[in-house]
Amino acid sequence: MTQAxxxxxxxxxxxxxxxxxxxxxxxxxxxxxxxAYGFQVSASTNAQIRLIYTALSLVRSxxxxxxxxxxxxxxxxxxx
Numbered sequence: 001m002t003q004a005x006x007x008x009x010x011x012x013x014x015x016x017x018x019x020x021x022x023x024x025x026x027x028x029x030x031x032x033x034x035x036a037y038g039f040q041v042s043a044s045t046n047a048q049i050r051l052i053y054t055a056l057s058l059v060r061s062x063x064x065x066x067x068x069x070x071x072x073x074x075x076x077x078x079x080x
Contacts (some may be wrong), residue, residue, distance in 0.1 A: 015065060
């Protein structure tokens with residue numbers, strides 16, 4: 001039996017959860033890394049930077065998921 005792949009809604013949900021977790025990680029990383037390298041960025045600017053990269057990451061993640069579904073990557077073959 002061949003699997004149909006992930007739905008667009010499923011792809012979007014997976015990408016969104018993945019990106020939200022990444023946003024949390026980036027918040028922690030920025031709080032540690034920026035000061036360690038001498039960058040003094042306001043909380044507002046820091047949030048804007050994170051949101052821009054988060055949006056780009058969401059588009060990238062969703063697009064790659066849909067591409068892999070389109071080419072059939074990870075589908076199981078019929079065994080009969």
